[in-house]
Each structure stands twice: as C-alpha cells, then as structure tokens.
Amino acid sequence: MVPNCRKYMALVVLLCVSVYISAQVAFQCKGQYYASLSPSLHGPSNLYEVKIDPASNLAIFDPIKINVGKNVNAIGYRSVDNLIYGVDPDEFFLYKLDSNGDIFFLKQLPLTNGLEYFAGDISPDGRFLILIGGGGFTGLDSEIVKVDLNSPNFDITRVNVQVNTRIFDIAFDPEDGTLFGLDSNAKRLVKINPDTGNMDLSFPQQPTVNSIGALFFDTFGNLFAYGGVVNQANQDKLFEINKSNGSVAVLTNGPIAQGNDGCSCPYTIKLEKTVLPKETFPCELVEYTFTIANSSGSARQGINLIDVLPGGFDFVDVLRNPYGGDSSLSGGSLVSITGLNVFPGKDSIIISVYIDDIQEGIYKNQAQLVNLPLELGSYTQSDNPATFIKEDSTDIKVLDLSLEFIAEEYLKCEGEDLIIDATIPGAIILWNGEETDPVKIITGPGTYTLEARNNCEIIIKTITVTEEYISVSAFQAEYDIMLGEYLDFNIDIVTNSNTSSILWNDPKGNSSFSCIDCEEPNLRPLFDAIYSATVTSEAGCIDVVDINVHVDKQRDIFAPNIFSPNGDGSNDIFYLTGTEFVTVNEFNIFDRWGNLVYSTISKELGESNEGWSGDYNGYPVNPGVYVWYAEVEWLDGHIENIAGDVTLLR
Incomplete structure (x- = not known):
C-alpha cells in the first residue's frame, strides 16, 4: 500500500506542476547576480537580486520574493530556459524558480543520506546542475553529483571527491567553462573537474577569508563572492577574486547574509566603455574603447552600438572594428555603428573623438548596445570598469590650461640647482622659447620665460630666480680646557638673506648650552666633542661650522x-x-x-x-x-x- 500511495502522491504533484509550469515567467539574462538567503538554518529561502547602491557604494539585496516557500540552496542559472534551479540541501527536492520568485517542484533526487548539498551551479550549456555534497558545515566534501536537466527523470551521476575540501558554492567561468570553488578549510580558490572529482589545489591560501557562501561570474569572466572575513562571524562582504592567482580583495560591505547561496547569468552580451587619456585639454583627440563580451553561446547579428557623446565632443573616425557593420560619421556627437556581427568572446571597437573648445569639467555619458535578443534584455548599457558599480557612466576630465602651479619668483641657494617641473600632460611646454623639456634645471639667477600651449591657446609666464648665499665661520675652532671650565662660542654669519636661523648641536647632550639658537652661547663641556652650528637662510640654504673641544681630566x-x-x-x-x-x-x-x-x-x-x-x-x-x-x-x-x-x- 505504501508504494502505491507514494506513486499516487507523485502523480498528484506532477499534475500540479504541469498546471503551474505554464505560468512561469522567465528571467532576462542581463548579467545579474542573485542570492538565496535562508533566515533560519532549515527554513524557507528569500530570493534577491544583488546590486551596488550608486549613492553609498554598498552591496544591497533587492527582494524578488520574500519566502519562496521552500529552502533552496545550491542554485544555478540555466541559460536554456532562463530559470534558476536549486535543491533543498536536507530533503533533496529539486526546484526551479522564475523571475517572480515562484517555486516549482521537479523531483526528489536520490542523493546520499547524511550529506548536505550547499554548492551548486549549472554548466554553460544548460544541461547539468552540478552539486557538491559534504558533511554539514564542518565535515569534508564527499561527492560531486551531475543532475541531467535534459533528462525527463533528471537522472544523476556521481563521482567521489578525491581531495580534502569543504566547498559551499561553485561557479562556471563563462569564458572557458572552468568550474571554480572556494575551499573554506584551506581558504583558497580551487578548480574542479566535475567528471573525475579531482581538484587543482595550487592556488595560495587567503588567510583573511573566513567563509564564502556565494560565488558568481560576470559576463567578462570576472569572479566575485559574498562571504565573511576572519575574526568576524557575519557574512557581509562582497569580494573580487583573481581567477589567475587566487587573490581575494574586499570590494564593499553589504547586508548580513547567513545561510546564503548565489548565482548569476553571465551568458549574455555586455558592454564596457573606457577613454584615454582620462584627462585632456580642449581641441584634442581622445580615444573611446567599447569592449563587448558575448558569453551567450552564439554569434548575434544585427546589433547596434549607439553613443550620444557630451556636448562639444565630435565623433571623428572608427579606428578599430572587428564586428563589421555600418558607421555614421556625421561629425557630431552621435556615434552610431549598426549591423554588428557580435561573435562569442571579447573584442573591442575603438573610435577617435575631437573635443571642442569647451569649459573645464568632468563629462560623463553611457553607450548602448541595442537590438539584442529579448531573452538577453533587448539592450544593455555600457559599464565603467574602473568602478564596481554596474552599468555606470564613463567620465573624462577636460582641463583648463593653466600655469598657476608655477610661482613667479623663486629663491635658490648658491651652488645648488633649482628644478622646476612644468609638466602638463597633453600640453606643449617651452622654456625661453626653445627648450621643449618641461623640467627645467636652473643653475644660476636670472629671468626665464615659460610657455604652455595646446591646440586652443597659449599661456606665457615670466619667472624670476634670485640666489642666496650663506657662510658661517667660528672665531676659534679649537679649545683645550680643564674639566669644569665654561666656554663662550662665537660664530660669524655672512649672508644676503633677510633672515637666518641658528641651531647648535650638542653631541653628548649634557653641555648645558645657555641657548641653542644664538650666535654666542655659553656652555660647560664635560667630554671631548665636536660641536656644530647649522645656519639656515630664508630660502633654506644651509652652512655648518664645527668647533672641536678637548677636556683635560686630571683625577688627583x-x-x-x-x-x-x-x-x-x-x-x-x-x-x-x-x-x-x-x-x-x-x-x-x-x-x-x-x-x-x-x-x-x-x-x-x-x-x-x-x-x-x-x-x-x-x-x-x-x-x-x-x-x-x-x-x-x-x-x-x-x-x-x-x-x-x-x-x-x-
């Protein structure tokens, strides 16, 4: 009776699922990060999209659905149907979730009793949900399970883990399909072979990391994680992990996320925009680079790149374009390259832009890739890779040509060189109308002409250099005295400086100078010593005089x-x-x-x-x-x- 009852119950569940599946609303794969959080250890999960608040630069969890009804972990994004799949780590129920956070039961998987399955991701081709089963939070990993999502029965295969690790999440690299995890025991990045159970443990340990609950890639193949640092119980840090050397760096803080798991959809098309130089003058050419990453799995035709540049920025030419298409060289601020054939992988379009004679300031804007497939979000905005805020503007600073940082008058010391660095990136510098090196070495007094120019204007500045000299000597350079005698030092200072300062040095520290900043101090030397007076002029010119004192010590x-x-x-x-x-x-x-x-x-x-x-x-x-x-x-x-x-x- 019991087996028949279980079959009947399974039939009821499947019938219910068949009713609900038609109501599923797929996600749009736009490179988002998702997190599944269970407020209690075995309680139902909340589903969030992880974002960066542009005002605070903190990670935030934007709710998709609070309490999806079940405990869902080991989640992965499936690009085939744009749904999230995951399992209950204790009951082994396989679920999928849609963009509303609605959950759909698929099957109770025949996983290994006594193990818990927290780590999971879906292979780039969408076929397999990869799970790692281990002994709770403190035990070791035991097996890797591959759930065939193309199979009507969700067949599984398993291999034993060949090394001692404890991994709480995994993620596939969209660039080459490598599976990464972070071993919480050794606190290091690992590469995983899901077919053999072997792992590459060659990455160095990261002692600042405590535990990582969520791993996820972006479309450009950058690896991120959410977890905690040592000596801190909370998991509230967003990390960036260098997948080449395994180093881990904290990007920002975020909400406390105990019992968290994460996934992303990197299988899309994204755009980064940079500019060089980042600072320039009016009437100059700059280069904008549009880097396109296509991790969607296939070439995409008919994509358009649109960029409306700031006012006073004129589109001049396309310097590099591996994607083909047609360019509109109108000479204005509109950049339009249509009909791009965006093949898988990463490559860049480079354009030149002329900046008119505009006011100084910071100028920002974003480009767009439009005419993307609907499942990839129809369009995407450019991202500035210099920040970790997603899809933010790329900025360039337009400078005002100025020599205000150069003084009109300088004092130098006799016999010393004066170095004036008039470097202005992007500007032409002339000294006395001839010398083009912006760094001028001045050896003597005189008047010098400094000229700065760009394609818009010329600025000329006259610089006067005067020279100071200073010389100090002692009226008596050597003394022989008996122990206990007092001395009067006397020095002579010759300088053209308006002011000068004196500092006497007592090498033994016990001669009781009557003053250390006067020309004629009185003192009582107790030991043989060389005393010195350092005299400094207004311009910082220095001369030093030494006085040698010998103390005769008769001990009768x-x-x-x-x-x-x-x-x-x-x-x-x-x-x-x-x-x-x-x-x-x-x-x-x-x-x-x-x-x-x-x-x-x-x-x-x-x-x-x-x-x-x-x-x-x-x-x-x-x-x-x-x-x-x-x-x-x-x-x-x-x-x-x-x-x-x-x-x-x-």
Missing part, C-alpha cells in the same frame, strides 16, 4: 698619612684634597678593631671644616693608626673608590 686625590689634632692650628683636621669639582659621596674612618669612628656623605672635596678632628662621640680617641675609605665622584660622573690609613698623634 691627596690624603695626609699623619695628623695631630692637638689644637695648635697645624694638621688638626684629617681631610681629602685634590682637583676641583669633586664630590666626596662617602667618607668613613675605622679604628684597628673595625669600629666606625667617623662618617660623612656628600661633601665637596677639600673642605677642611668637614674633616675628622680625631674625636668620637665628643671625646678624643687614642693615638694610633686608623683606616679610611672614600667614594669620590668627578663632575663628569666618573666615580672612584679609594682607601688608605692615617696615623693620629697627640
């Missing part, structure tokens, strides 16, 4: 070996003497049993009133030999520990 300490504290005024105090600018950090005296009888700290060397008078606790000590120890420190920070003995007599 004297201590008597006998003293007699008997109050006769002679040798009554025991203290240390020596060179100037020495501090006695510590001075201790001990008797022969090691008892401390005297101690003092931080005293200037040679101060007799701070020495030992032969007393201990106010009482005279016995005659004898006493041992002393001292730590002394010179002005430059040098420290010595010294010791000795002294005989006390009464």
Whole structure:
C-alpha cells in the first residue's frame, strides 16, 4: 500500500506542476547576480537580486520574493530556459524558480543520506546542475553529483571527491567553462573537474577569508563572492577574486547574509566603455574603447552600438572594428555603428573623438548596445570598469590650461640647482622659447620665460630666480680646557638673506648650552666633542661650522698619612684634597678593631671644616693608626673608590 500511495502522491504533484509550469515567467539574462538567503538554518529561502547602491557604494539585496516557500540552496542559472534551479540541501527536492520568485517542484533526487548539498551551479550549456555534497558545515566534501536537466527523470551521476575540501558554492567561468570553488578549510580558490572529482589545489591560501557562501561570474569572466572575513562571524562582504592567482580583495560591505547561496547569468552580451587619456585639454583627440563580451553561446547579428557623446565632443573616425557593420560619421556627437556581427568572446571597437573648445569639467555619458535578443534584455548599457558599480557612466576630465602651479619668483641657494617641473600632460611646454623639456634645471639667477600651449591657446609666464648665499665661520675652532671650565662660542654669519636661523648641536647632550639658537652661547663641556652650528637662510640654504673641544681630566686625590689634632692650628683636621669639582659621596674612618669612628656623605672635596678632628662621640680617641675609605665622584660622573690609613698623634 505504501508504494502505491507514494506513486499516487507523485502523480498528484506532477499534475500540479504541469498546471503551474505554464505560468512561469522567465528571467532576462542581463548579467545579474542573485542570492538565496535562508533566515533560519532549515527554513524557507528569500530570493534577491544583488546590486551596488550608486549613492553609498554598498552591496544591497533587492527582494524578488520574500519566502519562496521552500529552502533552496545550491542554485544555478540555466541559460536554456532562463530559470534558476536549486535543491533543498536536507530533503533533496529539486526546484526551479522564475523571475517572480515562484517555486516549482521537479523531483526528489536520490542523493546520499547524511550529506548536505550547499554548492551548486549549472554548466554553460544548460544541461547539468552540478552539486557538491559534504558533511554539514564542518565535515569534508564527499561527492560531486551531475543532475541531467535534459533528462525527463533528471537522472544523476556521481563521482567521489578525491581531495580534502569543504566547498559551499561553485561557479562556471563563462569564458572557458572552468568550474571554480572556494575551499573554506584551506581558504583558497580551487578548480574542479566535475567528471573525475579531482581538484587543482595550487592556488595560495587567503588567510583573511573566513567563509564564502556565494560565488558568481560576470559576463567578462570576472569572479566575485559574498562571504565573511576572519575574526568576524557575519557574512557581509562582497569580494573580487583573481581567477589567475587566487587573490581575494574586499570590494564593499553589504547586508548580513547567513545561510546564503548565489548565482548569476553571465551568458549574455555586455558592454564596457573606457577613454584615454582620462584627462585632456580642449581641441584634442581622445580615444573611446567599447569592449563587448558575448558569453551567450552564439554569434548575434544585427546589433547596434549607439553613443550620444557630451556636448562639444565630435565623433571623428572608427579606428578599430572587428564586428563589421555600418558607421555614421556625421561629425557630431552621435556615434552610431549598426549591423554588428557580435561573435562569442571579447573584442573591442575603438573610435577617435575631437573635443571642442569647451569649459573645464568632468563629462560623463553611457553607450548602448541595442537590438539584442529579448531573452538577453533587448539592450544593455555600457559599464565603467574602473568602478564596481554596474552599468555606470564613463567620465573624462577636460582641463583648463593653466600655469598657476608655477610661482613667479623663486629663491635658490648658491651652488645648488633649482628644478622646476612644468609638466602638463597633453600640453606643449617651452622654456625661453626653445627648450621643449618641461623640467627645467636652473643653475644660476636670472629671468626665464615659460610657455604652455595646446591646440586652443597659449599661456606665457615670466619667472624670476634670485640666489642666496650663506657662510658661517667660528672665531676659534679649537679649545683645550680643564674639566669644569665654561666656554663662550662665537660664530660669524655672512649672508644676503633677510633672515637666518641658528641651531647648535650638542653631541653628548649634557653641555648645558645657555641657548641653542644664538650666535654666542655659553656652555660647560664635560667630554671631548665636536660641536656644530647649522645656519639656515630664508630660502633654506644651509652652512655648518664645527668647533672641536678637548677636556683635560686630571683625577688627583691627596690624603695626609699623619695628623695631630692637638689644637695648635697645624694638621688638626684629617681631610681629602685634590682637583676641583669633586664630590666626596662617602667618607668613613675605622679604628684597628673595625669600629666606625667617623662618617660623612656628600661633601665637596677639600673642605677642611668637614674633616675628622680625631674625636668620637665628643671625646678624643687614642693615638694610633686608623683606616679610611672614600667614594669620590668627578663632575663628569666618573666615580672612584679609594682607601688608605692615617696615623693620629697627640
């Protein structure tokens, strides 16, 4: 009973499908990107068209239908009937969706239980829906399944995946049919052979990528993805992937899209428009290039290229046209090339355009390919490939010839060259009516004539160059001093500059300059050093003078070996003497049993009133030999520990 019931139910479903199929509304294949998002893990999907908002440059999801009624993943665009196909990754139901987002059940596929099928795309010929089945979000890919969409029973064939990957979406390159995926385990692009299960894993890892839920190509063979980056749980980034080297770059942000899948219809005809140069002057010729990509699978005849140029732009000639047809050379702003035979692949039409004597500014416009087949959208507008906004205008900047960026007066330093770069792209530059190199090297003072011209006008500017000189010398270039002495430096400055600045350099950083920006600073050098003064003129001319200082460091300490504290005024105090600018950090005296009888700290060397008078606790000590120890420190920070003995007599 159960098998008969299942057959009966299948018959009912098929009958229902036969009723609904007649109401399907096909998409028009115009290079759009589509996304299927499931707000909950196993819940019904929403269908969107992915666009770029020209105002914010952010990715946006334009709803086609919220809640299509089923969970649809592994989606792909079929160019044969212009419908989107996909499967429920858990129940294995095969569906197709139309341009209204209406869903149609086709069959429950005999896929492998325990696997989930998130990655999918349709082969360029429209015959096979390719699926990759794996162990959920953390397991590895197990098999590649080919669903024959031409078969009435949607027959499947399967091969085992030969490598360790986890791929959540795949996309066919419209240029050569190569199947690409992004391995979320190794975080790298892979090429997939759906017939053998082998994969090319030679692309480098992309450590900034976290996971990719959607892959899709445009008509020109550019690969894009939607997903997330490392250290971020959300999938809210639109990426561009270089299919040659595998590098991944973030293009823009967009809505959070957990549980997303994507596809595109690159099997159409699209147009890109560029111009060179991108900046020019009036009364010049420029070249516009119209690159046509035909990924529709067949040659298309009778296509027309129409471009209405901005006012003041005149169509002159067709420089290159591999597609044939007829050109209208009216000499005005209308570009019309009709009857093009647009063969599969990519190629370009190049035209020359003359720009009249118009005002400076940015001029934008778009071209169109018209008379396309209805299923390809009837027409397409040109895209500026310099931006990631689709079907946007191509712009050119018309400049005003000007020499405002060149000054009328220059100051240069004696003995140095002055370089003036008067380069204006597209303009002819003359110096003194002869020299055509726009970069002028000026070696001396004088008056120079600069001329800029294009096909519309001539501008002449007179430039005056004056020369500054500066010389600095020291009244005394070398000094020999004792440690602790002060010096007065004195320099002489000769210049024709109105102003000059001085900066003294202390190489040791501890000479206590009284000023570092004056001609006669006072300082106390502690070490041998070469001091320098840098003098700078108004024009930035520089001269430097050096002064060499040698510091003599005598480190003599004297201590008597006998003293007699008997109050006769002679040798009554025991203290240390020596060179100037020495501090006695510590001075201790001990008797022969090691008892401390005297101690003092931080005293200037040679101060007799701070020495030992032969007393201990106010009482005279016995005659004898006493041992002393001292730590002394010179002005430059040098420290010595010294010791000795002294005989006390009464």
